[in-house]
Amino acid sequence: GRSSSPYGSNSIMEEGNNIFTETSLVQFADVILPVKVPLLYTYRIPESLKGLVARGSRVIVQFGKKRILTAVVSKVHGTPPTIYEAKPILDVLDTTPLINTYQFQLLQFISSYYLCTLGEVLNAALPAGLKLNSESKIQLNPVFDFENISIALTELESNIINACKSNTAHTYEELAQLVNVKNINAAVKSLLAQGMILLFEEVREKYTPKVVKKIKLTTHYLSSVALSAVFESLEKNTAQLDVLQKYLQFTSLLQDFERNNKGIEKNILLENLPSASPLNSLIKKNIFEEFSLITPRFELPENLDYHQELSSLQREATDKISQHFTSKDVVLLHGITGSGKTEIYIELIQQALAGQSQVLFMVPEIALTTQLVNRLQKAFGKKLGVYHSKFSDNERVEVWSGLAEERLSIIVGVRSSIFLPFDNLGLIIIDEEHETSYKQSEPAPRYHGRDAALMLARLHHAKVLLGSATPSVESYYLATQKQWGLVNLHERFGGAVLPKIEAVDLKLERRNKSLKLDFSKPLLEGMKARVERHEQSIVFQNRRGYSPLLICEECGYTPNCDHCAVSLTYHMYKQSLTCHYCGYTEEVMKQCPACGSTKIKSQGVGTEKLEDDLKLLIPEARIQRMDLETTRNKNSFKKIIDALETGQVDILVGTQMVSKGFDFENVSLVGVIDLDRMLHFPDFRSAERTFQMVSQVAGRAGRRAQQGQVLVQTNKPDHWVLDKIINHDYIGFYNIEIAEREKFNYPPFSRIIKITIKNTQATRAENAAKELCENLATSLGTTRVLGPEAPAINRVRNYFLFDIYLKIERQKLDLVKVKTFVAQQIQQLLLNKKHQSCIVIADVDPI
Numbered sequence: 001g002r003s004s005s006p007y008g009s010n011s012i013m014e015e016g017n018n019i020f021t022e023t024s025l026v027q028f029a030d031v032i033l034p035v036k037v038p039l040l041y042t043y044r045i046p047e048s049l050k051g052l053v054a055r056g057s058r059v060i061v062q063f064g065k066k067r068i069l070t071a072v073v074s075k076v077h078g079t080p081p082t083i084y085e086a087k088p089i090l091d092v093l094d095t096t097p098l099i100n101t102y103q104f105q106l107l108q109f110i111s112s113y114y115l116c117t118l119g120e121v122l123n124a125a126l127p128a129g130l131k132l133n134s135e136s137k138i139q140l141n142p143v144f145d146f147e148n149i150s151i152a153l154t155e156l157e158s159n160i161i162n163a164c165k166s167n168t169a170h171t172y173e174e175l176a177q178l179v180n181v182k183n184i185n186a187a188v189k190s191l192l193a194q195g196m197i198l199l200f201e202e203v204r205e206k207y208t209p210k211v212v213k214k215i216k217l218t219t220h221y222l223s224s225v226a227l228s229a230v231f232e233s234l235e236k237n238t239a240q241l242d243v244l245q246k247y248l249q250f251t252s253l254l255q256d257f258e259r260n261n262k263g264i265e266k267n268i269l270l271e272n273l274p275s276a277s278p279l280n281s282l283i284k285k286n287i288f289e290e291f292s293l294i295t296p297r298f299e300l301p302e303n304l305d306y307h308q309e310l311s312s313l314q315r316e317a318t319d320k321i322s323q324h325f326t327s328k329d330v331v332l333l334h335g336i337t338g339s340g341k342t343e344i345y346i347e348l349i350q351q352a353l354a355g356q357s358q359v360l361f362m363v364p365e366i367a368l369t370t371q372l373v374n375r376l377q378k379a380f381g382k383k384l385g386v387y388h389s390k391f392s393d394n395e396r397v398e399v400w401s402g403l404a405e406e407r408l409s410i411i412v413g414v415r416s417s418i419f420l421p422f423d424n425l426g427l428i429i430i431d432e433e434h435e436t437s438y439k440q441s442e443p444a445p446r447y448h449g450r451d452a453a454l455m456l457a458r459l460h461h462a463k464v465l466l467g468s469a470t471p472s473v474e475s476y477y478l479a480t481q482k483q484w485g486l487v488n489l490h491e492r493f494g495g496a497v498l499p500k501i502e503a504v505d506l507k508l509e510r511r512n513k514s515l516k517l518d519f520s521k522p523l524l525e526g527m528k529a530r531v532e533r534h535e536q537s538i539v540f541q542n543r544r545g546y547s548p549l550l551i552c553e554e555c556g557y558t559p560n561c562d563h564c565a566v567s568l569t570y571h572m573y574k575q576s577l578t579c580h581y582c583g584y585t586e587e588v589m590k591q592c593p594a595c596g597s598t599k600i601k602s603q604g605v606g607t608e609k610l611e612d613d614l615k616l617l618i619p620e621a622r623i624q625r626m627d628l629e630t631t632r633n634k635n636s637f638k639k640i641i642d643a644l645e646t647g648q649v650d651i652l653v654g655t656q657m658v659s660k661g662f663d664f665e666n667v668s669l670v671g672v673i674d675l676d677r678m679l680h681f682p683d684f685r686s687a688e689r690t691f692q693m694v695s696q697v698a699g700r701a702g703r704r705a706q707q708g709q710v711l712v713q714t715n716k717p718d719h720w721v722l723d724k725i726i727n728h729d730y731i732g733f734y735n736i737e738i739a740e741r742e743k744f745n746y747p748p749f750s751r752i753i754k755i756t757i758k759n760t761q762a763t764r765a766e767n768a769a770k771e772l773c774e775n776l777a778t779s780l781g782t783t784r785v786l787g788p789e790a791p792a793i794n795r796v797r798n799y800f801l802f803d804i805y806l807k808i809e810r811q812k813l814d815l816v817k818v819k820t821f822v823a824q825q826i827q828q829l830l831l832n833k834k835h836q837s838c839i840v841i842a843d844v845d846p847i
């Protein structure tokens, strides 16, 4: 809502000036509109709002003839727009700026780097609770001259006008009811076009604070004399006495009445009591009073003075990192799984906090609900804010304001936490920096959390520590180029040894007929032995669902999605066929719709099938599945982790989720079901992904005294990537991979921009793509513009897709100029009537 102080408490770094320019000079505000328009729009600051409109505050404005929107002020100044007359700002929502100067610069950077509008970035930056909820309403246009209407209105149109004349705004539905016509769309549209009515989006704040009802003694009874009088008077009323006694138990009032009478939560006071009526009577008698208190949603433990002694290797690594930071801004910590990177992070965070700066600790989406947060909470208590997309809007707004109001000084969060209102950031830690989930692919801004964080750090002159056991090829390259510091940690903490990784040759297994369903003999026997010894196993298959395909044995028919060019995935529990691209779902076919045969079999395996097969093969094992389906709820993930930690699970079957940074004492076996599918994924990064995924999941095995075992099932036991995985040889892997990248001019030696053209008609998409390709090639040259080509999945949600890839060498071209050119060409293309129905998406550094 509107806060009272006209001069914000946020420190704004811009030349240290007052954020409000001399009031008399300021007449105009450039605003970022939450719609996809490329430019900022200028509004007039009306007399009534002078002095209240500041850079960073949210305002309400009319855009075009028909829309009322909320926007964020980017600049206040004295220059009127030259080509249109500025409309007035209608209202101001914040007088303390919501967005500080650092945030503005980051928005700007992301918008230009990732080829999207500021409005799109703003949408990603603000938690929904700070955005405004809008509901379209219709009202008369107050400036329209209804006395001199020159065009004849239809009966319906004049009825609508009359219904609006009551001076209030109506929703569509209300209006339809008032004129007693079901479909008023056409009439409303025509009235809008004539400028007689306005579409108005009602603005209402989404954030609601959490209010707790509390009970305390009224001031009359805050002495032992008064209290004993109450006791006497209640002598026979045991129910009321119980309430009073319970209150006193909770509050230890007997010491200092005034100070200890803070009240307790009504719910707690009423717990285990048969009814609320004795309490209500006491309130009526004016002995107790009820009051409401706004409380934070996160009740974090007090700072617990966490202290783990670093091992000498950890100490050495920490010192080396600090050493690098004296001359470099970025350091990559390459530390194998289980080497104790988290303790090093904690040490460095403590140092940064001691220097009074803020810290951002970034983690991939999935890691957050886990053990890591517990450890950080123990170390940093109330100073820690957790920012996660699965949290509610209200929770996220509280983190936002907690940081702005300086209650929080360290944030652990997913990629969108870069947008929080930091004003004094000293250190950013990016854990598991290789993780692909740092990249947002849909919708715009299609930004990479790690890369955007590097920019954020530059704005704050903050240091960045990237950590991973399997660094991305790009990051490792930069670290070897001496632009960044590189620190290695090649031993596990506490002398734990790395797991023994072995290949299981599926060709051999098949020949010996020892394959049971999808499990080789060594894997199956290994799991059985673990169940007996009360140890745990993890089975990894990067494919969810029951099985990828249902296929008719007679004619070979397989069911496909009607809207996408993919086959439907069979989910046995739901007895459904589901498209993993658009969510389309249909019932399982009992008969082949093509030939009528009932011989339908499933092909390939997903996590659901593996879970089922295991129940059959090892009936005594307790099996848990972890994939998108079983972790949709906020707490389901945590429940699975808890079950594993407390030994209620023998075998965990899961997708790549199981590879993310868990630390389970008792896991001694990891099985990889199908290496080959990962290796043969058609992408230049498939070797890197495979190395990372398998090494990470292998790292879950044997993290304590005993050596863990990892079995990798494959038809290609001699593949070079597997060889490097088995030997825990990241550097060997990197050396081969980087040579390939250089040879074919892939990142990090080039930058890729992927442009996708979408249309419901294939030829339209293709024609637009061809034209764009030719136009781009005129300036960039044909070797840098590849395509257009239909991607492997060339139809999604009824849209046909064509891709163009731009490969831009790092050294030779100015990337900023290239992007400006690309943006211009896309705009040009869409100006052409032929292509207007196309959707064009640019993805910078796609992964």
Ligand code: ADP
Residues within 6 Å of the ligand: 308, 309, 310, 311, 314, 335, 336, 337, 338, 339, 340, 341, 342, 343, 493, 663
């Ligand atoms: P990584 O993130 O590098 O895979 P972790 O930080 O999870 O490794 O550490 C692995 C295990 O070793 C954890 O259980 C952690 O609690 C323990 N550990 C690491 N460093 C220390 C230390 N200095 N003192 C006590 N325990 C440690």
Ligand code: ZN
Residues within 6 Å of the ligand: 552, 553, 554, 555, 556, 557, 592, 593, 594, 595, 596, 597
């Ligand atoms: Zn058939």
Ligand code: ZN
Residues within 6 Å of the ligand: 561, 562, 563, 564, 579, 580, 581, 582, 583, 584, 796, 797
């Ligand atoms: Zn689909």
